[in-house]
Amino acid sequence: MTLDFSVVTDVWQSLVYGTLGTLFLAVAGMIIATIIGVLGVAILRTHMVIPSFLVTAFVEVIRNTPFLVQIYFIFFALPLAGVRLNPTMTAVLALGLNGGAYAIEIIRGGVESIPKGQTEAGLALGLHNHEVFRMIVLKPALRAIYPSLSSQFILLTLTTAICTSISAYELTSVGQRIEAETFRSFETYFTLTGIYLVISMVTMWTLAAIGRRAFNYPQR
Structure with a gap:
């Protein structure tokens, strides 16, 4: 077999635009997932029965069903209920919901690792519950679980391929x-593999840099 990578180099602009599309889906999904994760944990900490049950049910449904089924449900089933989204918005929503369910569990684990004495000390100082959660519980919890959260976000970036x-x-x-037009499967997917590897490495370095900047303070 003779390799011919000109089939991909000749359309490098399309690959660049495709990479930007992947990064857009990944970043938008990360933002939504982070918001869902923090809000979900905040709701669980209220111990209100119905809201906590809904959050727990959401987490269990998302974590125990394939992402492909989830994105198909949003794209093909929701229009029957009058909710119609274009493919890009569907992908962003599905990624955000999927990542959010895992983020809830990761953040919850970090929050539960914070000693209760710190919460009690914050309340004793006259801080409101939301201030205690934001400044005394959430920030050190995020510092502790940031590597796990980063790994989940890198996985979310690769999940964009299913979209x-x-x-x-x-x-x-x-x-x-490209493969359909050229029938050069090896060259096409070899190139895609390299691009995804670069995307993953850049995402990892970027998240690590953000973590160093955001959590650059003494432990005590």
Whole structure:
């Protein structure tokens, strides 16, 4: 077999746009997942029965069903209820919900690792419950679980490839189109593998840099 990588180098602009599409889906999904994670844990800490049950049910449903089924449900089933989203918005929502369920569990584990004495000390100083949660509980908890949360976000970045199943514009969809037009599967997917590796490494370095900047303070 003769390799011919010109089939991908000739369309490098499409690969760049596909990479940008993947990064957009990943970053938007991370933002939504972080918001869901923090709000979910805050609701669980209220110990209100119905809201806590809904959060727990959400986590269990998302964690115990395939992402492909989730994105299909949003894209194909929700329109029957009058909710119609384009492929990009569907992908962002599905990634955010999926990542949010895992973020809730990761953040919850970090929050529960904070000694109760710190919470009691904050209340004794006259801080409100939301101030205690934000400044005394959440920030040190995020510092403790940040590596795990970063790993989950890198996995979420790679999960964007599944979004090609609903024709969302991202790197894998571009690769599939190149392969369909050229029939050069090895060159196409070898190139995509390298690009995804670079994306993962850059994401890892970026998240590590953010972590060093955000949590650069003494433990005590």
